[in-house]
Amino acid sequence: MKLVTAVIKPFKLDDVKSALETFGVHGLTVGEVSGYGRQKGHTEVYRGAEYQVDFVPKVRLDVVVADEDAADVVDVIVKAASTGQIGDGKVWATPVDELVRVRTGERGPDAL
Amino acid sequence: MIVDAGDTAWVLGAAALVLFMTPGLALFYGGMVRSKNVLAMMVQNLGAIAIVSVVWAIVAYSLAFGPDAGGGFIGTLRLAGLAHPNAQVPGYHLTVPPLAFAAFQMMFAVITAALLTGTGADRMRFGGFLVFAALWSIVVYAPIAHWVFSPEGWLFKRGVLDFAGGNVVEIDSGASALALAFVLGRRHGWPREVMAPHSLPLTVVGAGILWFGWFGFNAGSALASGHVAAQAFVSTQLAACTGLLGWILVERWRTGHATTLGAASGVVAGLVAITPACGYVNSMAALLIGFLGGVTGVLAVSAKFRFGYDDALDVVGVHGACGVVGTLLVGVLAMRGAGAHLLGEQALAVIVTIGWAFTLTYAVAWLVERSVGLRVPPQVEIEGLDTVVHAESAYDFGNVRATRMG
Numbered sequence: 001m002k003l004v005t006a007v008i009k010p011f012k013l014d015d016v017k018s019a020l021e022t023f024g025v026h027g028l029t030v031g032e033v034s035g036y037g038r039q040k041g042h043t044e045v046y047r048g049a050e051y052q053v054d055f056v057p058k059v060r061l062d063v064v065v066a067d068e069d070a071a072d073v074v075d076v077i078v079k080a081a082s083t084g085q086i087g088d089g090k091v092w093a094t095p096v097d098e099l100v101r102v103r104t105g106e107r108g109p110d111a112l
Numbered sequence: 113m114i115v116d117a118g119d120t121a122w123v124l125g126a127a128a129l130v131l132f133m134t135p136g137l138a139l140f141y142g143g144m145v146r147s148k149n150v151l152a153m154m155v156q157n158l159g160a161i162a163i164v165s166v167v168w169a170i171v172a173y174s175l176a177f178g179p180d181a182g183g184g185f186i187g188t189l190r191l192a193g194l195a196h197p198n199a200q201v202p203g204y205h206l207t208v209p210p211l212a213f214a215a216f217q218m219m220f221a222v223i224t225a226a227l228l229t230g231t232g233a234d235r236m237r238f239g240g241f242l243v244f245a246a247l248w249s250i251v252v253y254a255p256i257a258h259w260v261f262s263p264e265g266w267l268f269k270r271g272v273l274d275f276a277g278g279n280v281v282e283i284d285s286g287a288s289a290l291a292l293a294f295v296l297g298r299r300h301g302w303p304r305e306v307m308a309p310h311s312l313p314l315t316v317v318g319a320g321i322l323w324f325g326w327f328g329f330n331a332g333s334a335l336a337s338g339h340v341a342a343q344a345f346v347s348t349q350l351a352a353c354t355g356l357l358g359w360i361l362v363e364r365w366r367t368g369h370a371t372t373l374g375a376a377s378g379v380v381a382g383l384v385a386i387t388p389a390c391g392y393v394n395s396m397a398a399l400l401i402g403f404l405g406g407v408t409g410v411l412a413v414s415a416k417f418r419f420g421y422d423d424a425l426d427v428v429g430v431h432g433a434c435g436v437v438g439t440l441l442v443g444v445l446a447m448r449g450a451g452a453h454l455l456g457e458q459a460l461a462v463i464v465t466i467g468w469a470f471t472l473t474y475a476v477a478w479l480v481e482r483s484v485g486l487r488v489p490p491q492v493e494i495e496g497l498d499t500v501v502h503a504e505s506a507y508d509f510g511n512v513r514a515t516r517m518g
């Protein structure tokens with residue numbers, strides 16, 4: 001199993017979610033996070049005082065998938081999240097050792 | 113004395129409008145502080161209403177508007193406890209009940225003290241502020257109100273014109289704010305750390321309420337419903353609008369952006385500038401005064417960074433500087449009496465008000481800091497006043513935070 005994690009632009013969340021559903025991924029976890037990459041932050045001005053805001057809002061989503069699906073899921077997310085502009089985010093996959101469905105106690109790929 | 117029904121209705125209504133400005137100020141300032149201190153800001157404003165109203169009724173009203181004790185410096189205690197409610201207010205020829213006048217002026221005393229919460233934002237003790245506000249109303253506000261507003265006051269007798277409180281409210285609070293900023297000292301991390309407003313929508317709502325209430329403040333200061341009130345009303349609206357435009361034009365030019373906070377601040381700057389002038393100038397002069405108020409405000413708020421005093425929400429820059437501009441412009445633009453002589457008297461009033469307010473506020477704040485304490489300890493400031501001082505938090509976005517005790 002693989003944990004696929006994506007940090008994307010918040011407004012692309014709906015596109016990514018639909019694309020994953022079409023692909024057959026049922027269920028994912030999302031959170032509002034802040035960060036920066038090459039995009040860097042932005043400047044805000046309050047009564048003439050300028051502040052450099054380093055972290056910009058992003059959405060992070062996590063989904064556990066079967067090993068053989070991982071590469072495809074990554075591609076699906078990248079395609080759906082892409083605008084071609086700086087700040088589109090990143091997608092990565094990491095190995096998962098153990099997975100349990102809390103309600104039934106199923107383990108491993110059965111719990112997907 | 114003859115009581116006029118229309119005048120009385122307007123002055124009582126105007127008094128309620130002016131009261132509404134202080135909860136408006138709570139929103140205006142509350143939005144500008146960080147989210148950990150918004151309730152502390154708001155409860156200080158509510159507290160100012162309570163403590164200053166009580167002090168006003170017991171003693172401060174009499175010191176301001178009671179019969180002069182000699183030299184036009186301070187009133188006697190003859191009206192203490194709002195005594196003699198049916199006798200004409202000394203020096204006035206009012207057509208409203210003296211109690212209506214006392215109530216109207218009470219709301220002025222309230223908001224002037226409340227303005228000082230803006231300077232002390234993020235670091236002022238609640239209890240210490242209440243003690244400070246009570247003493248300040250007696251020692252700083254009441255004498256200046258007597259000098260300028262009471263027909264028996266020495267500046268009034270010299271011919272100083274202050275229609276609705278350019279001296280008594282705006283310059284007074286601005287100079288007092290500077291002294292308070294010195295006594296309190298800088299906030300932890302200022303000016304290096306970001307202390308951006310946590311909710312500009314609250315600030316905009318607050319600015320709207322201040323704007324609305326200011327019609328009572330300015331037009332109510334005619335103390336009658338008639339031509340003068342109407343002129344003051346129109347002047348107020350026009351100056352608020354040009355204040356907004358002046359502020360955002362300058363900041364668009366300086367920083368490249370017209371901001372929401374700039375627009376809200378510009379409204380207040382324009383209103384401050386027109387306050388001493390609103391009933392004395394014509395409508396086109398009001399346009400100019402408001403515009404110059406807005407331009408003055410946007411330039412003046414930068415001064416704290418240059419000189420290093422932490423006037424957190426710019427009471428010095430907005431109320432002090434724009435109050436001075438408006439008060440001096442009365443000497444130039446008044447429909448009657450404008451000229452070098454009046455300008456000189458206005459300048460004298462500015463200097464005396466700044467001197468008295470700064471010196472006495474410094475003394476009162478120092479005394480309160482040394483006795484009951486006026487600034488919170490550093491760890492409280494870092495954690496935030498809301499949870500530590502008031503045991504509350506303004507925004508609860510989750511439901512897994514707490515379980516009920518006991």
